[in-house]
Amino acid sequence: MLAERIARIQSTALSKIESAGKLEELEAVRVEALGRKGELALLSKELGKLAPEERAEAGKLLNAAKQALESRLEDRKRVFAAAALNLRLESEWLDLTLPAPGIRPGSLHPVTRIQREIEDLFTSLGFTVVDGPEVETEHYNFDALNIPPSHPARDMQDTFWLTDGHLLRTHTSPMQVRAMEKFGAPLRVIAPGRVFRNEEVDASHEHTFYQLEGMMIDRDVSVAHLIYFMKTLLSHVFRRDVTVRLRPGYFPFVEPGFELDGQCMICGGSGCPVCKQSGWLELLPCGLVHPNVLRSGGIDPEQWNGFAFGLGLTRLAMMRYKIDNIRLLLGGDLRFLTQF
Amino acid sequence: MKFSYRWLSELVEGLDTDPRELTRLITMKTAECEGVEHVATLLDQASPARVISVEPIGDSHNRRVVVETPAYGVRTLVCGAPNCRPGLMTVYVPVGRKVIEGVESDGMLASGKELGVNNDHEGIVELDPEFPFASDWIIEVDNKSLTHRPDLWGHLGMAREVAAITGRRVTDPVRMSLLPQGESAILVEIENYELCSRYSALLFENVTVRPSPLWLQYRLEAIGLNPINNIVDVTNFVLAELPQPMHAFDAAKLRGGKIIVRPARPGESVPALNGETYATDSSNLLICDAEGPVAIAGVIGGMESSISDSTTSIVLESANFNAASIRKTSTRLKLRTDASMRFEKSQDPLNTARGLARAVELLQQVSPGIRLVGGLVDNWRQAPAPPPVTLPLDWMDRKLGTELPADEVRRILESLHFTVKSKSDRVLSVAVPSWRATRDVSIKDDLVEEVGRMVGYASITPAPPQTPTVVPPGNPERVFEHRIRDLASAQGFTEVYNYSFFSDEMLKAFRMDADSLVEVANPIASDRRFLRNSLVPGIWKNIVDNVRHLDYFRFFEIGKEIHLRPGLPPEERPRFLAAIYSRQDATPALFELKRLAECLLKTVRVDMDAEPREFEHPRRVGLVRCGDSDVGRLFEFHPNLVETGRAAVLDLDLTMLQVLQPPVKPYQPLRRFPTSAFDLSVIVPPRSKAGDLHSVLAAAAGESLVEIDFLRTFALPDGSNSISYRITIGASEKTLSNEDVTAIREQLIAAVQARGWSIRG
C-alpha cells in the first residue's frame, strides 16, 4: 500500500538522518529521500493513478512525510553548524597577556603635571593663566616690585645679568606688574614659569627652577581671602585638608608679607628630619600687594587692593614625588623621567 | 643674626619664657628663626676653683693639681696648662674621672674654649670676679627676614619685640646722662650730609688696652663675635646691642686733631684693619684726618690708626651713614662687615649719641681709670621727623578680614612703641618710633602688618571673596601647548626640560659662534655663559647621555629659544622638539617623526630643499612646511655627533604650528555616487622623490581626484625604483563610466610619461 511505502521511506530516511555523522551525509539523505528524483518524488508520480479520494489522502501523507523529514534535517544541520562553530571558536584561542604592539605612551614632566593641576584649579576659580618672558628688564624684575637698586633685598636673589643690561628673571613676580598693565583691575591671574638664580648648585639648589605666581585684585581683598585661596590650593595639591599657619615674612612687593607654612605631611606635625623637627614646612610666600606695586601696574591703591603669592613648583613636585635631588629635574635622564 | 637669651633677659623685665617657646613665638610674630642652640652648657655644672698646689709628675708636662671649690670641695686632678699655678682662680668642671700618668684625676680645669667663653685654648681660664656661671641659649634668626628691620640687628630691638610678645617691659640700657657736657676736643667736618647725616665722637685718655673681662668675652663669643681687646669688644658689644656700629681710633695716630667725612678722591686707597688695601673711588665714603683716609666709612677701619697694646688715648666714632652708599661700597669692595650689614639697613640716627653713652659706661668697667676729654662732638643735620601715619580702623579691618576693637589696636601699637592718638572714633594717628622710621614703617599698610602679626593671623577665619563670576580671558597658546604635550606623550614621547644655557661642550660640538648668542655678564660657571638660541644642542646632549643606558628612546621638549637682536631686546621663540634614538636603524624614526608632525598639524609636508647644517646628515634632512610657510625641520644627526646608532629630530616652531591650525569650516557633503579606483606602478630613476610623482598624479587627475594612497616602493635590479599608488576618482553628479575611468587613467599615464617616467606592467 502507498501509505505503508511512505511510512517505510520516512522511517528509513529518519534513521539515516539520525545516524549521519557529518553535513555531507545529511545532504545525501536529503537527496535520496526529498530530491527531485528521490523516493518521495517517485511516489508522488504514482499518485495520478489513484482514485481522487485516495489521491487526496495519499497526498496528505506524502506532504506530512516530506515536512517531517525536512524539519528533522534542519534540526540536525543546526546541531552540526553549532558544533562546527564551537570547533572554530575553540581553535581561535588568543594569549591576551602578550604585549600590545606599537609604542608605549610617554610621560609628562613632573613639573608639567603639577603645574597643570594648579592651572586647572585656578582656571576653575576664575583666574587667567598668563605667560611672560624669561629675559626680563630690571624694571619689571626689581624696580616695579618696590625693590630699588640699593635695596638689600636684591641680595636675596643672585641675578644672571646679560651683557645688554637685561636679566634672566629671578622670580615670576614680574608677571604681577605685566598682568596689571595688560588687564587692569579687577584681576585674577596665575603665571607659572621658569626662573633663574645665579647660584652654586647642589642636591637642593638649582640655577633654573619653576615658580607659579598668583595675584588677585579687587575691592577689599583681605588676608582672610588670601588664606582661603591658599588652603584651597594646598588641599588640592596634596589631595587632603592641609593645616596651615601664617607668619610674618618679608618681601618688598607685599605689605603685610607672610610665609605660609603647612603642617608637615611626613610626621603630621610631631617633628621629623624633613621639617627640621618643627612640624611645619614652609610652602608659600604671600601677602597683600604693596601699594607701590599697584601703582607700578597703573592701579590706584586707594580704589583697589589685592593679594599675591608665589609657589615653588619645583619644590612642590619634589615634595609630591619625594625627589631628593633637584638636579634630576633638568638632567634629562629618561630612566627618571619615564617614571611619571 | 644670633641672639643670646641671657642678653635678652637682661633687657626684658622678668623674662621667663622657655627659650624654645620664645623661638617659636619670634618666628610666628616677628622673624623666622632658624633654630635655637644651648651653648656653654659646661658652665651649668662648673664651679670657681682656687688652685692650692701644683706638683710635677716625673718628666711629664702634666702636673698633679689640687683645687678647692665651693661646690665640690677639694679635688685632685691632672692638668697640663702652663698657666696653672698656686693661688690662681679658675674654673673646675666635674667631668672626666680617670687615671692619667698614674694619678687619679677627678674632673678638669677648663680653658675658655672648652667652656665656650672665648676662643682661648692656650691655658685654663683665669677667672675674674663678675663671671656668671650659667649656660646660654642662642636663637638664630634668618638674616633675610631682617632685611627691612634695622632695629633687629641688635639685642635691644629684639628685646622690644620679645617684651611686646610676652606682655613685659623693656629696659633701656642707655643712660644719656653719662655723656660729657662742654666744648669738644675734636673737630668733625661732614662734606655731604646725604651720605653721613650724623657723626658723633668722644675722646678718651688714660686708656688701658687688655683682654676684656670674661663676662664680656662670653657675651660676644656666644653670638659669634670674636673677643679681641677691651676697647674693640666694647664697640662690638654696642653694635650687637643697640645696634650702633662704632669704631675706635688710636687718638695719637690721628693727625691734625680733626676728622673729615668725605667721598674718596681719585687714586686714594686705604690700608685696612684686615691687612688688605682697598682702592677706593668717589662712590666710597671715607673718614679722614687732616692728612688722609683713616677708615672706609661704615665698612672697615684703617690699619694705621687702629688700637694696639700701646694705645693710651682713643677717639670713639659713632656715626650714621647712608644705607645705599654703604651697600654700594661694600658690594664694590666685596667686603661685608658687621658694621656694613647694619648700616645698609638704614640705622636710626638717634643711636649715635646713645651708642656713645652706652660705651662710656662699659669702658669705665673694662678700662679702669679711663678719662673723657672734652664734651661730645655731635655734627648732625637732623631730618624732620616723618609725619604720623593716619590709620582708618575700618580700612584695616577690611584688609585683615577681621574686626578688631580700637583699644586692642592701640594696645598693640603702643606695646611696639608707636605713639597713638585718636583722630576720630575709628581713625588713629600713629607716630613711628625713630628706630622704625628710617625705612621700615611709613604708610598705613605697614601698620596693618604690625597689628596683624601681633594679633596673630591664626585668629583670621578664611573666607571666599564675594565677587561676581566672570569668564576670565583665555590663553590659547598655553592650551595649545598642553594639547601638544598630551599628543606627544600619547605617541610615546617623554617630556624633558633642558637648561636655557649652552654648555662649553655644546658650543664646541655645534661649532657655535658665540657672537651670535645672548651672553650672561656675570657667569659663575662656564656652562652658564650663553643662552640657547636653539633647543637642538640640549636634545643632542640628552641623546648622548641616555645612550649610555638605553638602546631605543623617544622624547620631546617644549622650550624657548632666546635670540640676539642687535639694538633690540632678545627675542624668545617657543619651539617643540621631538627626537627618536635607535641603536639599530633610524630610517623609520624619521617617518615616525613625520607622522608626529602630521598629528600636530594635518596639512604639513616635508620638502627636501633644505641646506644641510653641519650637525645634520646631509642626505636625511627636510623642511617641514605648510602651504608657503616654514614650520620647522626634520633631520637625522650627522654621525660625527651621534656615533653609534641613529638619532632623528623634529624641530618645530610652536607659534607657526598654532597659527597654521586649520580654521573651523563647514563639512563636505558625502558623495552620492560611487567612486572608482585603479593602481598605477611607475618606474622612476634613482633618488626620484615620491612627493614629485604624487604631485604629477594629483595634477593630472584634476577635479575627479578623490584620494591618492601610497601603496609601496621597491628598487629594481637596474637601480631605478618602482612606486605604486592607488588612485581613487569620482564625480559629484554621476557614476563614472568605464570609459570615463579609462580616459582619466590614460591622462595620468600620459602625464607620468611626459616626465620621462614609465609605467610598470
Ligand SMILES: [Zn+2]
Ligand atoms: Zn615633619
